[in-house]
Amino acid sequence: MTIPRTPADLTAPWLSSVLDTEVTTVAVTPIGTGQTGATYRVHATYTGATTLPSTFAVKLPAQDDAVRERVALGYKSEVEFYTAVSAEVAVPVPACLHSEISSDGGDFVLVLADLAPAEQGDQLAGCTLEEAALAVDALAGLHGPSWCAPRWFELTSIIMPKPGDEAAATGMGEVSAMAATITLDRLGDRIGDADRETLLTSMSLVTPWLQAEPGRYSLLHGDYRLDNLLFDPQRTHVTVVDWQTVGLGLPARDLAYFTATSLLPQTRATVERDLVARYHAAVCRYGVTGYDLETCWQDYRLGALQAPFLTALGFAFSTSTDRGDEMILTMLSRGCRAVRELGTIEVIRSYQASSPTTA
Incomplete structure (x- = not known):
């Protein structure tokens, strides 16, 4: 049929x-x-x-x-x-x-x-620490088993540029700059000056960002946030849905995107070190070796660009709705703040300065 x-x-x-x-x-x-x-x-x-x-x-x-x-x-x-x-x-x-x-x-x-009566996370309200812990553990279950496994390069429907693909990274950088302009034009004065500047700078650095750390990768969900997580009513289990943006890349991109967009900023700033440590311990339980906690933290700082990157990219080329616009403003505000507080732009520029391939 x-x-x-x-x-x-x-x-x-x-x-x-x-x-x-x-x-x-x-x-x-x-x-x-x-x-x-x-x-x-x-x-x-x-x-x-x-x-x-x-x-x-x-x-x-x-x-x-x-x-x-x-x-x-x-x-x-x-x-x-x-x-x-x-x-x-x-x-x-x-x-x-x-x-x-x-x-x-x-x-x-x-x-x-059918997962009923599981409940979808609320992107606007943000999540609790218990929900965040469940989400981090679940994410490690994607990254750990696929860590640095070359066979995943054979997938035919990878959305984002694969590690080491310089031409694709360059093309995505051009698209991202265009998406930033479209996003800012559509949002107008609803987005503040600080976030506007952070978004423009972030999207101008997408190419070197994608090329940083090509030797450390795993499968990525790509859009790992509360709206794509279903929690059981007792908040003891989470299920991950919406796999339309599967990619390969720096694992901590998923982690930083989740915390930056799904936690209230003041909460994120106080618990992210603990969540990174929880994630690091979880991926190591899947057999990941040679990956220390400090490197994981630096990957997390680098990965925070995923928040403004994916948010603007998705918004620029989608149909506008009232809830959608409110959600985008919330996610951009949280994501841009995380980029500033984690020094992500400075981290990317340090890669540019030290690598001729990203200069």
Whole structure:
């Protein structure tokens, strides 16, 4: 059967074909308001006895054709993660019961375990220290098992420039500078002078930033923040979703992006040393060696550029919404403040000064 294109295509016959059991009825309701994709909860009833669950989370592309075309590589990235990566790492993700994607990436479907009553993190409110600890441990489960493993360069749907790809880093630097201008034009005077200057400077340094420390890498989530984390009601477990920005790069980029955008700034400043130490201990438990805590801290300082970088890049080329604009302003303010307080720009410039390839 063809890949479902709309929620109306999520029929009982289609679900029967992918689950290899007879589904009698389905009821489809939307989950969330994703801008680059659409997720639905599918309630199913079966003809006979089965061990299958009664509900699933089904992901489809955005219903806007222009968005589909623009985000096709992200769809390929997410499907490739579930089919080729998820079983090889220890990060907690929803079980995937079926996946399919067209050759151009414009049509895809993922049938995932329904995690209800898990609750999505609140990007605007920020997270608690308990939630942050869960997120850090889960992130180590992605980075540790994939640490400096060359086989991940064979993935076909890596979003960001791979370590050592100077041409791609240069191209991304040019795109980033353009994204900064678009972002600032759209936000106008809603963004303060200090953050405006930090964003412009940060985005002008993307090329040397991407080229720093190419020998230390792992798989990256890319957009590791509260909106992409689901917590059980007791806050004892977290599940990581939305794998459309999988990349390879300096591992601490994910960590710094999370703390910079998902913790209130005053909280981040007081707990980030402890969180970095927790992360370092966790990745070492996965067999990472030759990586001391001080180096991890310096990687974290360097990685903080991920916050303004990804926030501006995503905002500049997406549709504006009231909540989206508020979230972007919050994330940019937090991220730019982290860049300043951690001295990230100075760290990048020190790499420029010491390396002819980034000068």
